[in-house]
Amino acid sequence: MTKREYVSISKVYPNDGQIEGLPKNPRLIKGERFRKLCKSIKELPEMTEARDILVYPYNGGYIVIGGNMRLHAYRHLGWKEVPCCILPEGMPVEKLRQMLIQDNNPFGETDWDMIANEWDSKELDDWGFEVWQEPEQKYSEPSLEEQQEEESEEDIEKTDFYDMMLGDRIYDSNNDFDIPNLRADEQPVSGLVIPLSAWGADTRQKKGISTYHFYVEDYRFEAIWKDPTTVLNSGCEAVIEPNLSLFDTTPVAYGLHQIYKKRWISRYWQECGVKVWADLNVAKKFQKWNRLGIPDGYNAFATRGYSDRQEYLKEEIQIAREISGKDIPNMIVYGGGDKIKDICVQNSIIYVEQFMANRIKKGD
Structure with missing residues (x-):
């Protein structure tokens, strides 16, 4: 029943x-x-x-x-x-x-003459009712120019939608600092969707990237604070939260502000349908603050591996276990070499090799 x-x-x-x-x-x-x-x-x-x-x-x-x-x-x-x-x-x-x-099946047909006689078209349009229907046409392959125009219109439509979603808003929070909660229903469920790429690593935005990470220099993604829709317009399915440089010498007030920003933008991306891996890569001083906004039971984490900081990774795996309630959390570790990879294997954690593009100077 x-x-x-x-x-x-x-x-x-x-x-x-x-x-x-x-x-x-x-x-x-x-x-x-x-x-x-x-x-x-x-x-x-x-x-x-x-x-x-x-x-x-x-x-x-x-x-x-x-x-x-x-x-x-x-x-x-x-x-x-x-x-x-x-x-x-x-x-x-x-x-x-x-x-x-x-x-989703529209049974029946619409009496368009009755619609025209009994209803005001402006009123119907305001209510979202589609008054006019285009006659059926035989399909023909669009020209390159038409395809580019169509893609441009689609990008504009997406941007309008995301701008509408952006606005000034406060999201629900599990802490006294109003750091937004991530949505448990908008987290990657299992495994990493590839290809994975660093945001801003290319001279222009690529299409076809499934997951973006931000384990790069901070300057590469400063622009997303001003316009987070650029990430959405890339068409990616998932992101690892923006990783901000927080050191043990960083003032707590400033660090909380940075954590607030990355959680707010991540929540905004989730509201627009992008899955989010929670970033755990912060200095030890900020580990407890960095948990704010990650709800109990959340099970999608990421961090960056460092060959000389193996204990950091072990602590971050433990944090992921505590939050998720799982002995084997759904977690990604980006880079760090063989020693970090061994720790990942021992703990059934996903290890992703760090690929660096070597720039060759002219004349070398």
């Missing part, structure tokens, strides 16, 4: 393919359409009250089967609870697949 109840939004996860055999939700919404959806929810809350999100119990929370786009809108609007219709546990995946696709 299904049941209806209000559920904490932190326990409702978008369908990103977590359930084996259940594909990701095929619906997308962005840009102007997303803005109109949010506007509609704000102006007509009664509609939300009468329309539950269809969810399935999973891992202590709930996976959305129908209502992914509304969930994103509720999160953007700062909702704490959402009305859910909860499916019974043990339902066959085949049934869930059928529900997922039927929820």
